[in-house]
Amino acid sequence: MSTTEETLVREALQQSTDDLAAPVQLLTRNAARNGRRLRLRRRVTVAVGSVCAAAAIAVPVVLALGPNPARDGGFATDPSTSLPEPPPITGQVGWWDMPASEMLHRLRDVGPAGRSYVEPVLTNEGENAPGEPVAEMRGWLAADVVAHGATAGGINLLLYAPGQSAEKYTCPGNLVSPDSCTEMTNGAGTTVGRQSVTTTGEVTVIEVVLRGPGGGLVYVAVSNSADDKWGMGSTVASRNPPLSLEQVTDIATSSAWTDWRPRRQ
Template identity: 30%
Template sequence: MPENQHEDPFEDRFAAALRNTGHSFRSDDPAALVGRGEVRGRRKQLLRRTAVLGGMTGVALVGVGATLLLPSGGHDPRRTSAAAGPAATASSSAASPSPAETFTGDDMLRALKELLPRGTYSEEEAQGTGSAMPPNARLVFDDGQGAAALGLSVDRMDPGGEQAAQWTTCPDKKIVAYDDCTSATRPDGSRLMVLRGYEYPDRRVDTKWWNAELVTPDGVHVTLSEWNAPAQKDAPVSRPQPPLSVEQLEDVVTAEVWKRVAAAMPRSPEPSVTDEASPEGRPSGAIAKTLIGLLPENLKVTGRSGPGGEYAYLVVDDGKGGSLVQINVQPGMSDMAGMLFGDDAEELADGRLVTTRQSPGEKGAEGVVMWTVDTLRPDGLRVVVSAFNTPAQHQDATRDTPALTMEQLREIALSTMWDAGV
C-alpha cells in the first residue's frame, strides 16, 4: 500500500518476509496468480488471513499484485476483560503494560481460549511477540456442534490512516460477495467491522467465512476469522454456521489482552527494502480519478470505488451494459519481474515490460471473461488493468466482451499519467 505516510511495522515486516521468500516461488498457473481482478483489496484480505492460518499461500499472493493470516470451559464468551496473559506477568495492568512484557505462542493460545465458549480444541498453532511475523493464534474449535477453524492476529497501524479506514469499512458487493456486514465506531473511538461472507466468492463450496476487524484509537489492529469447517479451504463443511455469533466475535476481538499483545510487539524492525520509488504521496482517490480521465469518451461511469492508495475500480457502460474495470498501481515491484513477466513478455524500447492475458473470470460466474494488460516500468512501478464483461466479477456475464478493448487497456496501463504519481 501504504495508504498513509506513517510507519506500519506489520506491513514492513510481512512485506519483507514475503519478498525474501517470493524470489524462489513459482506458480504452476501464472495467469491465475497475477490475473485476479480485485487487485489490491483481496490481496490485503488474503494476506491477513494467510498470515493467521499459515501456509505458502501468502507467499504466492505477493505475485498477485492483482488484488491480507489461526480446555478452559466455563468462561463467559461475552466477557471483554483481559484474558490470561503470560504467567510471569499475569498480574500486570492491562491499561499500563510493562515494557518488558512478552507473549509466547502458548500465551496467545491461552488468551484466545479464555475468550471462547466451552468446547474442545485441536490443531493448535501460534506465534508470540518475539517473531518477525505478527503475533497470532489459530486452532480448530468444537463446541459440540462441529469442528471449526478460528484464527486471530494482532498488529499496529496508523488509526487515522487510509489503511485503517479500509480495514474497518464494509467492502463493495461488486467486489466481495457476502451476506451481511456492519461497520461502526465504538464508544471508546475504536472502529469495528464484522462481515459474514464466504470463503469462495462464487459459492462453489458453501464454506462460510466470518471476520471481525478492530482498529483502536491507539492503532492496535485485531483480526479474528472463523469458518464453518475445520480448515479455511479443502475441508468439508462441518456445521451450518461458524461457531461464534456476531456478538461473540465482537467480544473476542475487543478484549483488552490484545492491546497488551500489541504493546509487546517490537517497534523498529529492519525490513528488506529497495531504493525504488515510494508509494507515499499518492493522494487518496487519485487512482480512480486518473483512470476516469484515461477512459474513452463513449464510456459512462456508473459506479466507482472509494478512496484507495494503490487500487481502484470503475463500472463503465458503453450502452451495452455494465463492465467492471480494475487497476492496481504498485511501486517497488522490480524484484518480482521474473515471477510476473515470462519470456513471452514484450519489452519496449524504454525498458518497460508488457504482458497481456485473456482468461476466464471468477469460477462459477457464467460466461465471465477477464482481459488484462500488465506493465512494469524500469523504476519498479507496476500498472495492471483488467476489464470484465460483467459489472461484478463474481456474477454472471451481462455482455459478450468487456467495454474496453485490449488496445485501450494497453494505452491506459502505459499512460505517462501513472509515472507522474497521480
C-alpha cells in the same frame, strides 16, 4: 560496455559493499522471510473478503521478537479465497507482537464456554525459509474449534501493526460480495471496526475487525471449515460456524489482545 569495463564495475560494486555487512545480511534475511510469507499465504487463507492471515498477520515478521505475519499487512479480496497479506518488516513493536502461545491462552480465557481450541499453529515450522530457524509466531494464531465434542470449524486471529488503511475495517471496504457488513462506531460516531459474514458454497466465514490502541487492528475470523484454506471447495465440519457473530465480536473487542506489552530488550 567492454568486458574489461564490466569487470571493473563488478569489482567497484563489491568493494562498495564490503563494509555493509549488517545491511546486506538484513537484505538476505528479508528475502528469506518474504519467501516464508508467500508460503504462509498459501496456508493462512480465509474466505471471500477476509483480512487475514495473516496475519497477518498476518502474515508475519519479527525482528528480535519473532515472526509476526501481521505487520502492515494488506487484506486480500479475492472472491474465491482471501488471504492476509504478509507485511513488510517494520521497526514498530507493540501488543501486535504477542506470542502465539500467549494468544492461545488468552483465547481460551475470553472465548465462550463449551468451546475448545485444538491443533493450534504456534510456530513457523514447515513454513520457515531455508536457513531460517523455527520460531514462535507472533501476532498470528490459527486453530481448530471443538464444539459438543467434535471439530466444528476453525478460527484465525491476527494482530496488525499500526498504519492500516480504513478500507480494512470499514464497509464495504476491501470486502468482495459479503452477505452482510456492519460498521462498528464509538461514542463519537467514528467507525472503529466492522462485522461481516461471507458465504462461499457451503463455507461460511464470520469476521470482525477492530481498531486497537495506536491504530493497530485486531482481526478474528471463524468458519465452519477446519481446512487450512476457507473458500470454494473447502470441506465443512459443521453446518454453521462454531461461534456466532456476537461471540466473535466479544472475542475481538476484549482488551486481552491489546494489553500485552513486549519485554524490553
